[in-house]
Amino acid sequence: MRIGILALQGAFIEHEKMLWQLGVEAVEVRRPEHLDRLDGLIIPGGESTTIGKLAVEYGLLEPIQEMSRAGKAIWGTCAGLILLASGLSGGRGEHKDPPLLGLMDLTVARNAFGRQVDSFETDLVVPALNAVSTPDEAGRPFHAIFIRAPRIESVGPGVEVLAHLEPALSEVEGDGTVVAARQGHLLVTAFHPELTADTRFHRYFLSLVS
Amino acid sequence: MERETGTETVKRGLAQMLKGGVIMDVTNAEQARIAEEAGACAVMALERVPADIRAQGGVARMSPPEKILEIMEAVTIPVMAKCRIGHFVEAQVLEALGVDFIDESEVLTPADEEHHIDKHAFKVPFVCGCRNLGEALRRIGEGAAMIRTKGEAGTGNVVEAVRHARAVLGEIRRLTTMAPEELMSYAKEIGAPYALVCEVAKLGRLPVVNFAAGGIATPADAALMMQLGVDGVFVGSGIFKSTDPARRAKAIVEAVTHYNDPAIIAEVSKGLGEAMPGLEIAAIPAEERLAVRGW
Numbered sequence: 298m299r300i301g302i303l304a305l306q307g308a309f310i311e312h313e314k315m316l317w318q319l320g321v322e323a324v325e326v327r328r329p330e331h332l333d334r335l336d337g338l339i340i341p342g343g344e345s346t347t348i349g350k351l352a353v354e355y356g357l358l359e360p361i362q363e364m365s366r367a368g369k370a371i372w373g374t375c376a377g378l379i380l381l382a383s384g385l386s387g388g389r390g391e392h393k394d395p396p397l398l399g400l401m402d403l404t405v406a407r408n409a410f411g412r413q414v415d416s417f418e419t420d421l422v423v424p425a426l427n428a429v430s431t432p433d434e435a436g437r438p439f440h441a442i443f444i445r446a447p448r449i450e451s452v453g454p455g456v457e458v459l460a461h462l463e464p465a466l467s468e469v470e471g472d473g474t475v476v477a478a479r480q481g482h483l484l485v486t487a488f489h490p491e492l493t494a495d496t497r498f499h500r501y502f503l504s505l506v507s
Numbered sequence: 508m509e510r511e512t513g514t515e516t517v518k519r520g521l522a523q524m525l526k527g528g529v530i531m532d533v534t535n536a537e538q539a540r541i542a543e544e545a546g547a548c549a550v551m552a553l554e555r556v557p558a559d560i561r562a563q564g565g566v567a568r569m570s571p572p573e574k575i576l577e578i579m580e581a582v583t584i585p586v587m588a589k590c591r592i593g594h595f596v597e598a599q600v601l602e603a604l605g606v607d608f609i610d611e612s613e614v615l616t617p618a619d620e621e622h623h624i625d626k627h628a629f630k631v632p633f634v635c636g637c638r639n640l641g642e643a644l645r646r647i648g649e650g651a652a653m654i655r656t657k658g659e660a661g662t663g664n665v666v667e668a669v670r671h672a673r674a675v676l677g678e679i680r681r682l683t684t685m686a687p688e689e690l691m692s693y694a695k696e697i698g699a700p701y702a703l704v705c706e707v708a709k710l711g712r713l714p715v716v717n718f719a720a721g722g723i724a725t726p727a728d729a730a731l732m733m734q735l736g737v738d739g740v741f742v743g744s745g746i747f748k749s750t751d752p753a754r755r756a757k758a759i760v761e762a763v764t765h766y767n768d769p770a771i772i773a774e775v776s777k778g779l780g781e782a783m784p785g786l787e788i789a790a791i792p793a794e795e796r797l798a799v800r801g802w
Contacts, residue, residue, distance in 0.1 A: 305764050306527040306548055327765060342524050344548040344584055351546060351764055375524070407583060413607035414630045416517045417510040438508070444520045445585065445607070463508055492520050 298506060301326040301335040303361075305351040307343015307376060311491035315499045329360045337370035337506040340377030342444070342489050345407065348376055349395030358398060365400045370482040370505040378485040379405050379447050386450045401480050402453030409448040409474075416444045421488075423460045423477065429500040439495060441476070441488035448487055449475035456480045482507070513630030515652070521585065521607065521632055522653035522716035525549055525739055529729065529760050530718070532556050532743040535574070536581035542746070545756035549585040549608070551741065552578040557614050557661030557721075558744035558783065561795070567615040569597040575604055587634070592801060593619025595628075602631045608653070609633045613800035614660045614743075621802065626650030636720065636801055638671045640678035641697030644707070647715055648700040654713055656737065657798040658721020661744050663785040665728045667798055668721045669735065675717070676736045683711045721798065724749070724782045726762030726775050733766035748783035755779050 300316055302309045304325035316323040326332055338361065340348070352358050365371055373381040384404040385394055410417070420438035427435050439460070452458060452475060460477035476487040482505050490498035511517075528548025533539040534556060542550050554570040555563065569590050579586045585607035590597035592611055597618075601609050611624055613636050623646065626633040632652035637643035643654045656675055658668030678697070685693060685708060694704040706714050719732035720741035729740045742759055749755045758775040765771040788796075 304527070306546075308523045308526060310526070311523065327768075343526070344524065344528060346543060346584055347528055347546045347548045347760070350544075351761070354761070412605045413521050413585065413632065414602065414605065415512060416521065417512045418514055418516055419510045420508045442516055442520055444517060444524055489520065492516065492523065 298322065298336050299324055299334060301332060301338045303338065303340045303348065306347045307341045308491060309341045312339050312341050315491055315496055319496055319499060319503065321503065327355065329356050332360050332364060335369065338364060340371065340373040340380055341491070342375035342377065345376035345379040345395040349380060353396050358396065362398055362400065365483065368482055368507060370502060371400065372484040372502045374486050374489055374491065375444065375446055378487055379407060381483060381485055401483050401485060402456055403478060404450045405447045406450050407447050408445050410443060410446055413445055418442045421460045421462065421476065425459045426497045426501055429497055429504055434497060439497065440493055442492045443488045446487045449478055452478055518632035518652035519715050526716055527764060528739045529763050530587065530741045531746055531756060533578060536577045538747055539578045539581045541753050542756055543582045543584050545753060546760035547584060547756065549587055550578060550582060551587045551589065551610060553589065556744040556747060558748050560614060561661040569601065572600065572604055575606060579605065589615055591615040592617040593622050593624060595624045598624055598629060602629055606631065611635050613657065613797050617800050623649050637675060638798060639674045639697070641699045642801060643675055643713060644699035644703040647703055651715065653716045653718070655718040655720040655741055658719065658723065659788055659796060659798050660721045662722050662788065663724040663745060663783040664788060665722045665731065666788060668719050668723060668732060672719050672732060672735050672737055679707055679712060682708045724785070726758045726772055729759045730762045730766040730772050733763055739763065744783055750780035
């Protein structure tokens with residue numbers, strides 16, 4: 298199995314290390330030809346404006362959309378979630394918003410929790426991970442790291458919500474914010490499993506690779 | 508479930524998200540927008556770029572808050588700002604303003620010639636400069652979440668950045684070949700915390716992200732630092748002291764992404780206009796060299 302990692306900017310080496318640990322070949326993707334013969338793609342965390350601009354400049358958006366149409370699994374973490382979304386809420390419009398791949402039926406808000414001093418870590422309940430868990434891991438919460446993170450504001454009917462953030466005391470009561478979701482072969486997380494030692498999300502993504 | 512802010516993981520994590528990117532010095536909202544549009548992964552909000560600090564002399568301090576806020580308002584990418592070495596109240600002010608990263612910087616006039624800031628006391632992450640592994644590990648010991656190897660800021664001359672990146676990366680390579688019983692005397696020799704020396708020996712790299720800074724003026728300079736093994740670059744005067752900042756900024760961003768692809772570096776280096784005027788390090792009086800500040 299060969300998984301590409303978009304290596305334009307950001308925390309791509311962390312994803313590579315997770316894949317190596319799982320015995321999967323990881324390929325750094327910087328130009329369209331690097332997408333050839335891949336079974337799946339990870340779009341990592343980083344600055345979504347930077348990654349988006351470089352993806353446009355080097356002609357990567359269209360081939361990635363093509364990969365998705367071919368049913369290849371794609372996972373976006375943080376900035377990658379933003380790029381996979383079909384819409385931005387509270388965007389500033391004009392040139393400041395990153396270009397979107399528009400592959401997943403969801404809208405996302407950038408830097409939705411505030412500035413860096415508001416970045417946080419917390420535990421999430423993610424029942425979907427049980428499918429790839431060892432008996433030891435089953436039911437264990439997933440430790441999630443949110444860094445200037447986006448949040449998913451709304452999801453379309455074909456999108457399965459995988460994890461909510463429990464509402465903070467200051468927020469209105471409800472289901473909480475959606476921070477992980479799946480639409481068929483597409484996966485997004487607002488947080489960074491690649492910054493932890495827990496490989497369950499990586500294994501879950503690999504289970505979507507046909 | 509509890510949300511924990513200001514943890515070591517979250518602080519170091521932001522630096523990890525900046526990797527493979529270019530952090531640009533900017534002095535106003537317009538420059539910040541040019542930097543963001545060019546693909547900068549963050550900006551450093553400054554009152555004067557290092558070349559002007561060097562030319563004008565006098566005491567260089569933290570930028571006025573309204574300047575920093577103007578820049579924070581102008582862009583969505585992370586905004587960093589500098590405080591003087593040891594000036595923990597300037598750092599408190601920057602944290603209160605909501606900047607995303609603080610640079611405890613030798614480019615400003617030091618406020619304390621013996622002590623750096625206790626960076627563990629802050630929720631906002633810090634980046635600090637270093638010339639060698641000992642200095643890097645002392646700063647990490649104090650709580651720095653990111654390191655940048657120092658160049659000679661404001662010179663447009665990359666030689667000091669190369670010297671210090673080679674020093675740090677070379678010392679790490681040597682450290683990984685040492686026997687366990689050699690680590691304590693090595694820690695003593697370089698004045699670094701023993702636990703961090705052991706950690707670096709095991710990891711084969713610093714436990715935090717390491718950028719290069721100081722004197723980077725061209726796309727090739729930036730790619731050189733990347734090939735030497737740093738995680739990203741800071742460009743200070745090199746962009747807004749050149750004749751075509753927007754184009755040069757974009758070219759440097761692309762050169763950092765494609766640092767191993769000489770054909771792309773050649774392509775983006777075309778037609779950039781004049782780089783900033785350079786300075787020979789030997790022509791700078793010893794007392795005016797910035798990189799030696801920090802202890």
